[in-house]
Amino acid sequence: MTQYNCPQCHRDFTAPDNAQSVRCPYCGNVQAAQQPYQQPYGQQPYGQQYAYGNGQMPGADIGVFDSGPSGKSRGVAGLLAILLGYLGIHYFYCGKATGGIICILLCLVSCGVWGVVTFIQGIMMMCMRSDEFERKYVYSQSTFPLF
Numbered sequence: 427m428t429q430y431n432c433p434q435c436h437r438d439f440t441a442p443d444n445a446q447s448v449r450c451p452y453c454g455n456v457q458a459a460q461q462p463y464q465q466p467y468g469q470q471p472y473g474q475q476y477a478y479g480n481g482q483m484p485g486a487d488i489g490v491f492d493s494g495p496s497g498k499s500r501g502v503a504g505l506l507a508i509l510l511g512y513l514g515i516h517y518f519y520c521g522k523a524t525g526g527i528i529c530i531l532l533c534l535v536s537c538g539v540w541g542v543v544t545f546i547q548g549i550m551m552m553c554m555r556s557d558e559f560e561r562k563y564v565y566s567q568s569t570f571p572l573f
């Protein structure tokens with residue numbers, strides 16, 4: 427893995443070695459990988475691997491149910507949170523198994539009142555930008571990201 431610092435949002439992240447280009451998981455900024463020399467034009471993978479490359483303006487948000495760079499969709503996560511949030515399914519979906527278990531426990535302890543919180547979470551997930559959703563709920567270091 428190679429350590430990168432995003433020139434746009436100035437966050438640190440890692441990407442696999444020998445990648446031709448890397449994408450910042452926080453703001454979606456695509457940048458050339460740190461290589462000794464550039465690939466010739468025409469062999470760059472821009473536009474094929476990245477959802478933002480298919481004719482949309484850079485920074486334009488993707489659809490609610492389209493998956494972002496992480497492969498998770500805020501629409502699916504939001505719906506899971508609204509319908510089954512008290513079971514923590516949206517945390518499991520985002521890869522936060524510990525958060526999901528905490529969610530179930532909170533639901534038991536609060537006799538289901540906790541479901542109100544996850545319901546609001548779901549609505550917020552559907553309304554926020556995809557990159558914001560991924561930053562908060564998928565890439566976050568937190569085991570139990572709330573809002």
Ligand SMILES: [Zn+2]
Pocket residue numbers: 432433434435436437450451452453454455
């Ligand atoms: Zn960035």
